[in-house]
Amino acid sequence: xxxxxxxxxxxxxxxxxxxxxxxxxxxxxxxxxxxxxxxxxxxxxxxxxxxxxxxxxxxxxxxxxxxxxxxxxxxxxxxxxxxxxxxxxxxxxxxxxxxxxxxxxxxxxxxxxxxxxxxxxxxxxxxxxxxxxxxxxxxxxxxxxxxxxxxxxxxxxxxxxxxxxxxxxxxxxxxxxxxxxxxxxxxxxxxxxx
Numbered sequence: 011x012x013x014x015x016x017x018x019x020x021x022x023x024x025x026x027x028x029x030x031x032x033x034x035x036x037x038x039x040x041x042x043x044x045x046x047x048x049x050x051x052x053x054x055x056x057x058x059x060x061x062x063x064x065x066x067x068x069x070x071x072x073x074x075x076x077x078x079x080x081x082x083x084x085x086x087x088x089x090x091x092x093x094x095x096x097x098x099x100x101x102x103x104x105x106x107x108x109x110x111x112x113x114x115x116x117x118x119x120x121x122x123x124x125x126x127x128x129x130x131x132x133x134x135x136x137x138x139x140x141x142x143x144x145x146x147x148x149x150x151x152x153x154x155x156x157x158x159x160x161x162x163x164x165x166x167x168x169x170x171x172x173x174x175x176x177x178x179x180x181x182x183x184x185x186x187x188x189x190x191x192x193x194x195x196x197x198x199x200x201x202x203x204x
Contacts, residue, residue: 031087
């Protein structure tokens, strides 16, 4: 009797990366390092957070001595938020970042991003989510429209397609057949009812 094994599946994990205000001018250089390290940049946006938004983002740090300085620093200028994806994205990104304190990073992990771009324990150049729960919360904070769950595969993918994609596709193709345009590529949205 032969046992059928499902093909191996690699879960593509997502994490949040932030290029902090004082090194935004190094964005292109840092993105190049990110891509060469096997990450995909799923989404990216440049924004300037208010002190209140920074307080909400770093809510878990509230009450710590450095909290006021952290929110002031993070709201001091524009930053770049990115969703990074790859196998074990969270741990690989944290490894690439190095220790939180840039001074420690320079001593113990001289090739890490924080050792290269950071200046001290507060201005450590970049942010990374610490675990899956933090990644999910932080991605949702910076990109409210993004779904963080794993990409559906197998039966889950078929169910999603049948429920969400096929009805729209069927409606569009049916309308296309009814109108029988000479050149379907020139059919405008208004003619298709959209």
